[in-house]
Amino acid sequence: MSVSKAGYYKWLKQSLSQRASENDSLLEFLKKVSSDEHCIPGYRKLWKAAIDNGYECSKGRVQRLLQSMGYRSAAGKRRYTGSGKKQGHITAENLLGREFSVDEPNTVWVSDITQVRCREGWQYLCVILDLYSRKVVGWATSRVNSADLVIRALKKTWDARKPDGSRLLFHSDQGSQYRAKETISWLNNRQVTISMSRKGNCWDNACSESFFAQYKKEWMNNLNELSRSEMTVQSRFYIENYYNSVRMHGTLG
Structure with missing residues (x-):
């Protein structure tokens, strides 16, 4: 034709x-x-x-x-880990082994800490994610990066989720806050199995790393410098009103 x-x-x-x-x-x-x-x-x-x-x-x-139209996703920034060795702290083996897919809630929790610069200085955010849902199930902020920050996040999560500690694996990096005697004792008293990433291997805790990358580039990097109290408010809004309820999680479809 x-x-x-x-x-x-x-x-x-x-x-x-x-x-x-x-x-x-x-x-x-x-x-x-x-x-x-x-x-x-x-x-x-x-x-x-x-x-x-x-x-x-x-x-x-x-x-x-x-x-x-000149649109692009904001680039992530390298996260400060602050994981220096301290005498008397305990390091656990990597029992998680990058097995990030689990079949039941409250069987694997992963945790990490990041820092955000505020007007008064640094503010630290500790989060705990349940690998079953990939949602943040507990969190806490503090101007001091210490074992107390981790324990406060754990207490909030424990009270809200009420897990069977004997069936729970808690995974983190080797930061001194997680290896501290106070943190280890708190978990041991509840029969929780402790797992830690290999030193210097961020992929062993990839889900927590991924959360903080999104938290910063989707939210905090788009805001002006905040006070510490404002940072806590914005963190709560991102976690509870956006990340857990609205955001599209790629791994879950």
Whole structure:
């Protein structure tokens, strides 16, 4: 079948016009998702949201559209670990072994600590995640990075979840706050099995590391410098009103 040159260009113009209209619609949707979530999510999560809402598009198309308007996900920053050895502290073996998929709640908790610069100085956030749901099940903040911070987070989590300690594995890095006698005793008194990452191996605690990367680039890095009390309020809002209830967790589908 022969097609005239004029007919071809007419068809091409209509196709380009339809594509442009689809792009405009998709771009407006992507903007709305970002605005509603009060964050700067990556293009993969925005692409999944588009697919879930009936848009036919590739990851590359979403990425190109976002780049065309100067949009990009904020880059993460390296997290301070503060895990120096202290005499008398105890180190446990890595019993978790990067087995991040579990079948029941309250069988594996993972924990980590990060720091956020505030107007008065550093403020520390300790979180505990349940690997079953990948949600934050307990947290605490303090201006001092100590065993007391970890224990306060553990107490809040324990009171809320009421687990069977004999069936629970608690995994962390080798930070001095986790190896402290106070922390070890608190866990031992409840028959909790203790597991720790190998020294200098962040992938052994990848789920906690991932949470803090998202916490900073989706939330804290988009705010002006806060006071310590404001940081605690913002951390609570991110964890309880966004991360646990709204945010799309890639590993869970």
